[in-house]
Amino acid sequence: MNIDALFDTFPVLSTERLLLRQPRLRDADDVFAYASSAEVSRWTTWPPHSSPAVSADVIQIFNATYQSLAGVVWLIELKATQRVVGSIGLTLKPRDRYAELGYALGRAHWGYGYMPEAIKAVLELAFAQVGLVRVQARCLPANQASARVLEKTGFVYEGLLRQSMVIKGQPQDLRMYAILRQDWQQTS
Numbered sequence: 001m002n003i004d005a006l007f008d009t010f011p012v013l014s015t016e017r018l019l020l021r022q023p024r025l026r027d028a029d030d031v032f033a034y035a036s037s038a039e040v041s042r043w044t045t046w047p048p049h050s051s052p053a054v055s056a057d058v059i060q061i062f063n064a065t066y067q068s069l070a071g072v073v074w075l076i077e078l079k080a081t082q083r084v085v086g087s088i089g090l091t092l093k094p095r096d097r098y099a100e101l102g103y104a105l106g107r108a109h110w111g112y113g114y115m116p117e118a119i120k121a122v123l124e125l126a127f128a129q130v131g132l133v134r135v136q137a138r139c140l141p142a143n144q145a146s147a148r149v150l151e152k153t154g155f156v157y158e159g160l161l162r163q164s165m166v167i168k169g170q171p172q173d174l175r176m177y178a179i180l181r182q183d184w185q186q187t188s
């Protein structure tokens, strides 16, 4: 496994339409624009951001996560507009050579295939560069859009984790999806 591929320098990822890059404090207004939406945060573990100052704090947490080698969070910038429209991140479990994927996109940008495009780039990094054996993702059972994105990018549904996370004060069931490096090698 080559963790240096993540932490030597921040791994900027470029796709046809997207730039996945390091969060900057001056992105706080763009982050607030998507993260303040109740339609987005309905599906996330975090509550809607109540002000751009909260978004700035979250950006600092993203960067502290990276500095501590615990994971990588990218902001997703649309190349066409150079505006940040969402985020995607990996939380690393290096001992067991896997990572957990999380993501969110602004409501106005749903349905254009942006998140599958971002996920494919992150999986390429995770499997081909870092050498992880597994990337997993969990979502609420009612989150059909997230389940579709995971299925479209090669993740396999593994089962329901009953009441496995307290989200906004309520224990919630979560659907577990994962893709293994061997699955990824066969499809890419």
Ligand SMILES: CC(C)(COP(=O)(O)OP(=O)(O)OC[C@H]1O[C@@H](n2cnc3c(N)ncnc32)[C@H](O)[C@@H]1OP(=O)(O)O)[C@@H](O)C(=O)NCCC(=O)NCCS
Residues within 6 Å of the ligand: 039, 040, 041, 043, 044, 102, 103, 104, 105, 106, 109, 110, 111, 112, 113, 114, 115, 116, 138, 139, 140, 143, 144, 145, 146, 148, 149
């Ligand atoms: C899940 C999410 C990232 C999907 O990203 P995306 O770039 O829109 O993904 P896609 O364009 O591939 O669309 C995926 C599915 O979303 C649904 N979808 C598409 N456009 C939609 C819209 N305007 N409104 C509601 N759902 C829509 C469709 O079911 C689509 O599946 P399909 O391709 O079979 O038609 C995005 O909906 C989102 O950010 N949701 C809120 C946060 C969230 O759920 N995060 C993940 C927590 S586990």
